[in-house]
Amino acid sequence: xxxxxxxxxxxxxxxxxxxxxxxxxxxxxxxxxxxxxxxxxxxxxxxxxxxxxxxxxxxxxxxxxxxxxxxxxxxxxxxxxxxxxxxxxxxxxxxxxxxxxxxxxxxxxxxxxxxxxxxxxxxxxxxxxxxxxxxxxxxxxxxxxxxxxxxxxxxxxxxxxxxxxxxxxxxxxxxxxxxxxxxxxxxxxxxxxxxxxxxxxxxxxxxxxxxxxxxxxxxxxxxxxxxxxxxx
Numbered sequence: 001x002x003x004x005x006x007x008x009x010x011x012x013x014x015x016x017x018x019x020x021x022x023x024x025x026x027x028x029x030x031x032x033x034x035x036x037x038x039x040x041x042x043x044x045x046x047x048x049x050x051x052x053x054x055x056x057x058x059x060x061x062x063x064x065x066x067x068x069x070x071x072x073x074x075x076x077x078x079x080x081x082x083x084x085x086x087x088x089x090x091x092x093x094x095x096x097x098x099x100x101x102x103x104x105x106x107x108x109x110x111x112x113x114x115x116x117x118x119x120x121x122x123x124x125x126x127x128x129x130x131x132x133x134x135x136x137x138x139x140x141x142x143x144x145x146x147x148x149x150x151x152x153x154x155x156x157x158x159x160x161x162x163x164x165x166x167x168x169x170x171x172x173x174x175x176x177x178x179x180x181x182x183x184x185x186x187x188x189x190x191x192x193x194x195x196x197x198x199x200x201x202x203x204x205x206x207x208x209x210x211x212x213x214x215x216x217x218x219x220x221x222x223x224x225x226x227x228x229x230x231x232x
Contacts, residue, residue, distance in 0.1 A: 001167070007108065007115070007128075007129065007130050008126035008127075009127065009129050010080060010106060010128065010132070011129045012128055012188075012192060013080055013081070013185050014080070014081065016184050016185045016188070016189070017081055017084070017185070018081070018083070019083075019181040020182060020185070021039070021060075021061055021083040021084050021086070021087045021183050022087065023181070023182075024038070024060060024084070024087075025061055025063060026058060027179075027182060028063070031172065033225070034221075035065075035220050036063070036224075037216040038220070039123065039149075039151055039219055039224050039226070040063065040064050040067060040123060040209055040219070040221070040227050042151070042219060043064065043123065043149050043151055043226065044067060044068070044071065044218070046147065046149050046228055047068065047071065047072065047119050047147075047149070048071075049071040049072070049122075050071075050072065050073075050119070051072075051073045052072040052073060052074075052118040052119060053072070053073060053074040053076075053116065053117050053118050053119075053132075054072050054074070054075045054076070054117060054118065054119045054120070054123070055074065055075075055076050055078065055110070055112060055116075055117045055119070055120045055122060055138075055141060056068060056075060056078065056121050057075045057078050057079070057107040057121065057125055057134070057138075058078070058079055058107055058118075058122050058124060058125035058128070059077030059078060059084070059088065059102065059176070060079055060081075060084050060088070060123075060124075060125065060128075061078045061084050061087035061088050061091070062077055062087075062091055062092070062100070062102070063085075063089045064098055064107075064121060064123050064212070065077040065088065065102075065121075066091065066092075066095075066100065068121065069097055069099050069100045071121075072099075072118075073099060074099055074100075075099060075100045075101075076101050076102070076113075076117075077100065077101070077102040077103075077178070078102070078103055078104075078105050078107065078110065079102070079104060079105075080104070080105070080106050080107075081104075081178050082104050083089055085102045085104050088102045089102055103149060106132050106136070107122065107125055107129050107134045108129060108133040108134055108137060108138070109133075109137065110138070110141050111138045111141070112141045113141070113159050114140050115141070115142070115143050115144070116141050116142075117141050117142055117143065117146060118136045118142075118143055118145070118146050119142075119148075119149065120141065120142055120145050120146070120147075120148045120149070121149045122134075122149070122150045122151070122219040123150075123151045123152070124151070124152050124200065125150065126150055126152045126179070126196070126198035126199075126201075126202055127152050127190075127192055127193065127198050131198060131201045131202050131205050132201075132205050133206075134208055135148070135202065135205040135206055135209050135211075136205075137161065137207075137223070138185060139209045139210060139211070139231050142231040143231075144200060144231065144232070145230055145231065146230070146231045147228060147230050147231070148177065148206065148211065148228060148229060148231065149220075149223070149226065149227075149228040150202060150227050150228070151224065151226045151227075152224065152225065153189075153193045153194075153223065153224050154196075154198075154199060154218070154222060154224055154225045155193050155194045155196075156219070156221060156222040156223055157222050158222065159231070161187075161221050165190075165223065166190070168219065169186075169189070169190040172186040172187075172189075173186055173187055173226065184199060190195055199216060199225050199227060202227050203216060205226060206214070206227070206229045207231075210231065210232045211229035211230060211231055211232065212229060212230050212232050213229055214227065214228070214229035215227070215228055
């Protein structure tokens with residue numbers, strides 16, 4: 001279902017990713033130097049194999065969603081972009097994956113029942129969403145002791161790494177000249193990451209909404225982070 005809730009980050013996400021779904025998997029792998037797979041493994045490491053139900057927010061074309069489906073019983077993928085859901089459904093049909101379903105929605109108003117999931121995951125969502133509302137909704141749909149796990153880019157703390165990081169985005173801007181569909185991402189993503197305070201906002205929101213044992217781990221020289229905690 002299409003969500004009517006308007007948030008500034010939704011507009012940025014639509015601007016960035018309209019027209020990119022067919023090339024998304026390849027571009028993300030190349031531009032992160034394969035680290036996207038490593039970051040998603042960090043999420044998977046927090047989820048045991050078994051009879052669990054997982055909600056994957058901002059699922060995109062289903063990279064994490066399908067990896068989750070290999071270790072749990074049921075996965076539901078939710079994304080703001082209809083074209084992403086279309087591609088994800090095509091993958092599901094082509095690979096005859098039967099324990100995954102997808103729907104179109106913003107993460108701030110999850111179209112799922114209370115106490116439905118053992119885990120809620122999200123990769124690359126926090127910088128585009130109203131974190132307070134997403135955490136509140138995640139707490140609603142999680143079962144008692146269910147776990148929320150979120151990952152995204154971060155601006156490095158160390159000066160030397162910042163220099164390399166900034167240089168890399170200058171290269172991406174040049175690449176954007178030759179890849180029109182990805183030009184908005186390559187031109188503006190660094191600005192979004194630099195100005196996001198998603199880690200602190202997420203930790204605070206999780207503590208405020210009754211999550212316990214909230215933890216944060218920096219990844220790949222502080223260029224990304226993962227935050228997780230359990231619903232009381």
